[in-house]
Amino acid sequence: MVYFIEYSFYPCLKAGEIGEWQMSEKNITNKRTCIGDGIYLNEIYDPKFKTNNIRIKFITAISEENYAANALLPPVLVTSNSEITSKTELSQKFAGLYGTSVGAIFDSMGDYQVLGFSTTPICDRFTIGGEVISEEVVRQILLCALSPDIKDGKFNEDYFRIRKQELMDIISATVNEKRSYGYMKAKGLTFRNEPAAVAAGITAEKAEKVTQEDLMRQYRYLLKSAHIEITVCGGGGIDNAVEMIKDAFSKLERENTEKIVYRRNSPLKSELENINEKMAVSQSKMYMSYKSDYENIYVCKLFSVLLGNSPFSKLFTNVREKLSLCYYCSAAYLDLKGTLMIDSGVEAKDIEAARKAIGEQIAAVAAGDFTDEELENTKLYMCGAYKSNYDSEWDMASWFEAQNTRGTSYTPEQAAGSINAVTREEIIECAESFKPDSIYILTSEEGLQNG
């Protein structure tokens, strides 16, 4: 038996309000508490885990002006803090806490930037001799987040310089991995003039211009006004440490907090746009984007997996296996932007044929050319994948974070219920609603001539 309370009031929890549910069968508890203006604490515990994943995330609207400073902030903050001002000593401190490392988070969700920290200490009950480490891990992270290594109004000068150079190097190195480079550029084209496209235009030169003043201004802004999500997910036994988090964040002085609207469908371009970029690559990369305002995201997700996100999908079976046109060819639905992205690795000579074959598969689904067995197998595949989130504290934390972006708090079983309820007619209707928006191709000279 699964017990569940729908947060009909979410995301409007006010300070001190708590939403809570328990799944007795799985021994999992989940609690969401508003601990300040726009600050939420999510606690998800399952005693089978031997670790606790702790994430502190600041969520803020993407802007070209602040993008590079936001990217620089997490690595600067995790390098040292007001108590331990040496990176090496801070590393030693965390290594001594059973190899607890602290990672900088810099990511995006639709039109928002997500920045912060993540750490996964082992549960105190698994340390040698039952040593309590959770409180010290959290104390150090809180120092990094709220009491950084600042002197005379500036972050540690050496680390600022080194981390900035590192950021510039990372931006320059995006070209190394061709598939992710191409994906970033494709998003730039697909979401042109929208915040989600900003990352594609960031250069090392722009990062170089970030000053100490920019970084400090942005840091203060985030503490005061960013939406803050804190998640503790794992084996639990960490109550005192969680109290320290609550205490520290509830004391923040907050004003003009950002009201987040995660889902902002990207407008369809009036005409299909193409960009071909030349690079010395052996295998070309092609990204085709389609857009739709179809409301039910579970129908869209099921459609995208049926089309191209399983080893028995339309794209895998037909475009890769039968026609041998692509080494990989998969579809992903970006629910926050109402966009379907099809990502393929293709030989330069086959670009045109692959483009045609992919379009034909979408048309085939829209025409109802899929069997009930294909649909049922896809549902089974997706529902199994949803349930597998229970087996990783990282995935479980991400699952509920994604639920927060949708204003829901569905368990994997409930989301599976939504998938199972989708009808054949809805899939057809959904497929018909997706219209081509843009095509980005990264290719060699030969591909440019064929594309």
Place this chain on the structure above:
Amino acid sequence: MDKKIIKSEALGEQYSLIKHPSGLDVLVWKMDGFTTTEAAFATKYGSINNCFRVKGSGDFTTVPEGIAHYLEHKLFENEDTDVFDLYAATGASANAYTSFYETAYTFSTSENWEQALEILLDFVQKPYFTKETVEKEQGIIGQEIKMCGDSPERQCFYNLLKALYVEHPVKIDIAGTVESISHITPELLYECYNTFYNLHNMVLSIAGNVDEDKVIEICDRLLKPANDICVETKFPEEPAGVAQKKITAVFPVGLPIFCIGFKSEPCGEMEYERRGVLSSLIMQLLIGSTSPLHKELFEEGLINSQFGFEEFSGTDSFFTCIISGESRDPDEVYKRLCGEIERVKKEGFDEKRFEICKKSKYGGIVRALNNVENCANSMMESYFNGTTVFESAKLLANITAEDCRKALDVLFDMERSAISVVDNK
């Protein structure tokens, strides 16, 4: 049926090793509270096993480079159906991979694990290769090879192996080349299959939401008893020294990428396991984020957060410690690293930092037990290495800083090291 419980009191975990009458060893780890089931049906056969024979059967056979990986692809096609279609009806996610020393067929599922296991055991025991299907696969694998050819990191890694190893087949890409795979025939695939896919050369590893009795019942029904054979792989004589000290390649990259490798003698079973623990501790002590050398290189801008290290090895076959990253001056990183190794050989490691690194390593062992897939893979890997999942925790408890210093001579011999660099120019 022989059954052995492999247990760690300290970590509160255990799994079973069952010797099935068919000849297959079966590893089962029931993990309470977990939803998924992860299975790997694997053979001790990888890209380095290119020259082999069944013991006592006559001459060695030499096969084209990349054939183990090719065989892995082809096994998914049965005579009458595609294996993915069978899995589709179970909800399981199936996959396979070929490494230098093993090939594994895997599935992960939250539903119907018994049916998924039946499919796994059935299709791996049913090869079907024809001239037409073998030729067709050359296009797909050719594309995979080209895709990998676009990765500067992969190029840098394989170049390092070419620099370190003069003769050993570990220097050859797992997928082979477009040219080498053009020589693969159905007959050669059957020969490799019949040699290495013998149940005595394989293991089934299954972890998570699983019932041991049910696993054995399925094995009883589906496994075809195999003759007890012993496979011999012939490796060429590998000189102690390296092929070249430095190798470079040109690629479009942001910053130069480097891999520095230290080659040592291969070893097996418990010595292999111990060396794995030692090498990981040594690299953490030498150049991990707690070390003086890391501080120096980081603060001088010679390394960044892409910096890392790993032990790269196969039991009884090859053993290398690899340090990799991005740098404006990879040669300077190499020079400083060699200088630090020389210093530590004389002065030894700092005891306080040694204890910190030991604790950190122990935390890593605990973390690895949180993940079903990792547990299934660790059982399989340690089985092929002749050890158990919990051995490293026991070894770790008894290793001293002096052990690490002494091991430097074997694991970090400057004469047996090389650097690979990928740059824009």
